[in-house]
Amino acid sequence: MSTLRSRLTPHLLLAPATICLVVFVAAPLVIVLVLAFFNLNLVTGTSSFVGLANFTTEIPHPEFARALRNTLLYAVFTIGPSMVGGLLVALLIHGLRRGQGFWRSLYFLPVATTLVAMSAVWRWMFRADTGVVDTVLGPLLGIHDWLSDPNLALAAITVVGNWHQIGLVAILYLAALGTLPQDQYDSAALDGAGGWNRFWHVTWPALGPTTIFVFIMTAGSALQAYDVIAAMTQGGPLGSTETLTFAIWNRGVHYFDIGRAAVLSLALLVLSVAVTAIQRTGYARRLESGGTR
């Protein structure tokens, strides 16, 4: 009896976490995987097994390649710039003698606001001819009406994505900068390391774990970008801002095509797994362990 009890106890203790994982992670994953092989009619409530039909119609469809391309473009142009920008902002604020609190709050404001509401403001700023962007940048760059131009709409979305993300990245880096070990900077000063070498040999390795964390965070939100697009362009013009998440919503909720939405979801899953895999590779691994003393 007691052996049965001692065997059960750990399972009972793990049960709450296990149930949450199953209900919110494993089950949806399995459901999406299953749905991808079915044709589900939401009106009649009937469903039929269609094999790989959803895959063979969705993957060659231009929508798929376009959504994939837009997602990757959006990811590349938000992850990189917001990480570099956030780090620069953090380094600048960290170097200030006074007013750190003010600048920290200022850069964090976009993170604290509701992105949908702010996207509305941005849409107004990007408005053709009368918007701030067109009146200021129009004469300088010779381009205008970003949101109606299939070549510029994604760039506009990316600007807003970066604007929103940089504050968060800066706060995370600032927190890490506050805990850097002073003794290494003393060594570096005596060893003759100047500004760049101090950053490259002391600060950057010590920030390694934060960099990995920031990458995972920004990559996660870049791959799942939805609210800015929904509020600013609805995926348009001509699908030029339709990312995978937006396409999933379009397919599944707009066209009631659950099967093909499931295929798109699986594509997003594969992409997320690939990003996670990057974190386990050589340099990222070294970065992650860089801060160990």
Next chain:
Amino acid sequence: MSAPVHIRAVSKSFEGAKRQTTRILDGVSLTAPAGQITTILGESGCGKTTLLRIVAGLETATSGGIHIGEREVTSVHPSRRGVAMVFQNYGLYPAKTVAKNIEFPLKMAGVAPAERRTRGLAAATLLHIDHVMDRMPAQLSGGQRQRVGIARALARDPEILLMDEPLSNLDAQLRIEMRAELVAMQRRIGSTMLYVTHDQTEAMTMSDRVVVMRGGHIEQQGTPEEVFQVPATTYVAAFLGNMNLAPAPASETGAGAGTTLGVRPEHFLPADHSVPQEGDLCIEGAIEYAELLGTDRILHVRAGDTLWRARVDAALPLHERITVRARAANVHRFDAESGVRLAV
């Protein structure tokens, strides 16, 4: 290759909260002779580490100057002073291997890779860590880490070696070993060493010169023998060797009012086992407590208001009361108010 370090009237103040200035160093002047070990000894907060950091160039003095040899270096960048420093917390680069840590100052100085490797390996061999060159600092023991710190300091052939409590984080046995090893190493390379510590044993055993600091100024400096045998103040007397200090008893001849007497515990002789001489200081009192140290015993003897510590042979039979005497030559006299030694 070595040069003396001259510290000339260095003061340092920090502006704290509410515009209050805290004076850390108050006109400190000293010379660390070339090729010798000079120890700066003091309690924490006495300004010894700040002084060392000013010599290194990691802090700037509010006033005063630093000269290395003939060169005035007060406002020279740390890396161009010809000094190297070893830190209490090692200050290693955690993301670099031992070899890269040691070679880093050479790399920054633009030394060619092949020569870097040779010189790095030479420094590592001197400190017996040439077998861990490919490991990361996190994989080393505390003692090995400090050896890496010292090897990195040596790699550049510095004229001046600054050590900021390098042995404080090591365990007792290792500290004793490293003490002897550091002295042997300094003798071999012959550079000038400034060594900061709060440990009087380190100061006594390793130094050519000892500088005792207290509250931002120098209390006394000299050879370890001088400082120990002729302490300039009651503070030095108590800090080094834990001297008994007590107001002179009225019966004591030759000492006026306002005199503090100082006797080292080991200079007390049991009265029953010694011949009285003229000028002896005799203490008669009750034994309150006895600490056995092995071959010796420390007796706490209560005489009037004063508790004296006397170090006697452990074999001495103990009674409730005891009389001990100290020879006149071993009785130090200090001014009770200022604590300064009185000339005999």
